[in-house]
Amino acid sequence: MNSNYIIIVLGEPYSIFSEIIAKYFYKKKKFKKYVVLIGNISILKKQINKLKYNISFNVIKDLKNAKANSVNIININFTYKKVFSKITDQSSNYIEKCFDLSLKLIKNNKNKCILINGPISKKTFLKKKYLGITEYLSKKTKSKNETMLIYNNKLSVSPLTTHIPLKYVSKKISKKKIINNLIKLDNFYSKVLRKRARFAILGLNPHCETVDQFSEEDKIIVPSIKLLKKKGLKLDGVFPADTFFLEKNIKKYDVVIGMYHDQVLTPIKTLFKFEAINITIGLPFIRISPDHGPNSSMQGKNLSDPSSFFYAMKFAEDAKLK
Numbered sequence: 001m002n003s004n005y006i007i008i009v010l011g012e013p014y015s016i017f018s019e020i021i022a023k024y025f026y027k028k029k030k031f032k033k034y035v036v037l038i039g040n041i042s043i044l045k046k047q048i049n050k051l052k053y054n055i056s057f058n059v060i061k062d063l064k065n066a067k068a069n070s071v072n073i074i075n076i077n078f079t080y081k082k083v084f085s086k087i088t089d090q091s092s093n094y095i096e097k098c099f100d101l102s103l104k105l106i107k108n109n110k111n112k113c114i115l116i117n118g119p120i121s122k123k124t125f126l127k128k129k130y131l132g133i134t135e136y137l138s139k140k141t142k143s144k145n146e147t148m149l150i151y152n153n154k155l156s157v158s159p160l161t162t163h164i165p166l167k168y169v170s171k172k173i174s175k176k177k178i179i180n181n182l183i184k185l186d187n188f189y190s191k192v193l194r195k196r197a198r199f200a201i202l203g204l205n206p207h208c209e210t211v212d213q214f215s216e217e218d219k220i221i222v223p224s225i226k227l228l229k230k231k232g233l234k235l236d237g238v239f240p241a242d243t244f245f246l247e248k249n250i251k252k253y254d255v256v257i258g259m260y261h262d263q264v265l266t267p268i269k270t271l272f273k274f275e276a277i278n279i280t281i282g283l284p285f286i287r288i289s290p291d292h293g294p295n296s297s298m299q300g301k302n303l304s305d306p307s308s309f310f311y312a313m314k315f316a317e318d319a320k321l322k
Contacts, residue, residue, distance in 0.1 A: 178257075200253040241264075
């Protein structure tokens with residue numbers, strides 16, 4: 001056991017996350033890092049009991065009280081009437097307190113923590129103030145140029161733009177953004193995963209062609225690739241998105257860079273289903289999110305697939321923090 005921590009923010013209380021973590025901790029009893037949950041112990045226990053899982057929790061006040069090979073939890077008050085219910089904005093203040101405490105603990109234990117967060121409702125929690133939790137945490141930590149990586153050890157993808165409408169994508173593509181994102185991803189693979197990543201860069205337009213006078217491929221993407229190659233990065237492109245995700249192509253690369261969200265998230269989820277996780281790069285710590293939402297309609301049914309959380313925990317346990 002090393003002195004590093006996996007901090008897990010439980011997120012929306014009326015989601016499938018209690019079932020997901022119950023399935024994990026029912027099976028896994030030993031951990032390489034200290035595991036600390038942040039959330040309401042009362043509702044978590046009642047939800048897990050209704051699902052017929054028996055899990056012991058060690059309630060603590062601070063990380064220094066965490067026990068090895070235990071499911072430690074720091075309690076955050078949450079007033080509720082029903083064990084399972086509809087998602088409303090009444091949980092927003094509670095969720096924010098969970099995130100605030102997690103960020104405080106991470107700041108006080110620099111380079112010792114990985115953050116995993118459970119799902120939240122963008123509609124009730126973010127209320128259109130942020131595009132997603134990626135951007136929410138970036139604002140909270142005063143970070144800039146955060147980068148999304150949907151990770152699988154066989155193939156990962158990274159969208160240059162994240163949760164924005166398609167009509168704005170072309171306006172958000174720039175040489176600066178491509179170069180900054182690629183350098184961050186290259187550093188992440190080198191320092192955390194201990195390997196030099198091979199990148200493939202996709203174009204924006206169908207077949208990387210356009211009848212417009214301005215071509216994003218010719219004016220922005222290809223010049224960026226040339227500059228990054230001069231800096232020593234291992235990358236190729238520009239590739240048409242419609243034919244890239246064939247087996248003969250993807251086996252050559254570690255990361256595929258797309259210009260917008262669904263261009264690369266649709267194929268990666270088709271290929272690996274729940275065996276993929278969302279990693280935010282550019283924060284003062286590693287942040288991981290399992291690749292599923294609150295899915296409140298499945299609460300209490302014991303039918304949810306926990307594979308993404310298993311994958312998130314494996315990555316967090318194996319990740320090098322120093």
